[in-house]
Amino acid sequence: MPDPRPRPELDTRVLLDWLEGRTDPERSDEIAVLVASADTETRRLVDWLRSFRTAARSLPVEPPPPLVSQRLRRAFAKRNDTLPPTRIVTVALVEDSRETAQLAGVRGAPDLGSPSVQLRYEADGVEVYLDVVADRTDRTIRGQVVDPADSPSVFEAICHGPTGTTSSIAGDELGGFEVGSVHRDSHLLVLTNDELVVEVPLDLRDDGALR
Numbered sequence: 001m002p003d004p005r006p007r008p009e010l011d012t013r014v015l016l017d018w019l020e021g022r023t024d025p026e027r028s029d030e031i032a033v034l035v036a037s038a039d040t041e042t043r044r045l046v047d048w049l050r051s052f053r054t055a056a057r058s059l060p061v062e063p064p065p066p067l068v069s070q071r072l073r074r075a076f077a078k079r080n081d082t083l084p085p086t087r088i089v090t091v092a093l094v095e096d097s098r099e100t101a102q103l104a105g106v107r108g109a110p111d112l113g114s115p116s117v118q119l120r121y122e123a124d125g126v127e128v129y130l131d132v133v134a135d136r137t138d139r140t141i142r143g144q145v146v147d148p149a150d151s152p153s154v155f156e157a158i159c160h161g162p163t164g165t166t167s168s169i170a171g172d173e174l175g176g177f178e179v180g181s182v183h184r185d186s187h188l189l190v191l192t193n194d195e196l197v198v199e200v201p202l203d204l205r206d207d208g209a210l211r
Helices: 012-019 025-036 040-058 066-079 097-104
Strands: 087-090 092-096 116-123 126-134 138-146 156-161 164-168 176-183 188-192 196-201
Touching: 012 025, 012 040, 025 040, 092 097, 097 116, 126 196, 138 156, 138 188, 156 176, 164 176
Parallel strands: 087 196
Antiparallel strands: 092 116, 116 126, 126 138, 138 176, 156 164, 156 188, 188 196
């Protein structure tokens, strides 16, 4: 026969541990006896927790973004003191499609009115490739980082400028990244995977191809 008195020892945490099998066998048997004779509110709570667990199991589980997974792995490595020191590299511009177009001056050279510019940077073996696409007010930057030292491959991209900062964690596991709504006065792109920080100077001026 149910006992109408409340069971404060059967709180939500205890009941959830019991339902999910985290309670040792002896204690589990004790809780089962208590639940069988529990008051109405406790039995309602048990029914609700069972329904919640059934609904939760039916929901699809999406994997976290690559950058989040990478940072979780690094958090565990940090606890074990196995993280390498952070490297900071400032890359230099070595190729700019705007200059290539201006120097060519022949038929077949890239159109200076194109809204897209390709840039390549390098330093200390690190290479960065950028494709900058302009609209009327902002820029979208897509790119890839190549690091021969084989640091973690997923990068966060952060653009800095006088009018603010724009960032994106939409990096992929091949070193690719994309950041949108970048203001034309942004002068520095920082790419980081927490182990390698790459500083990329930017010139998103309105002349040349970026009109």
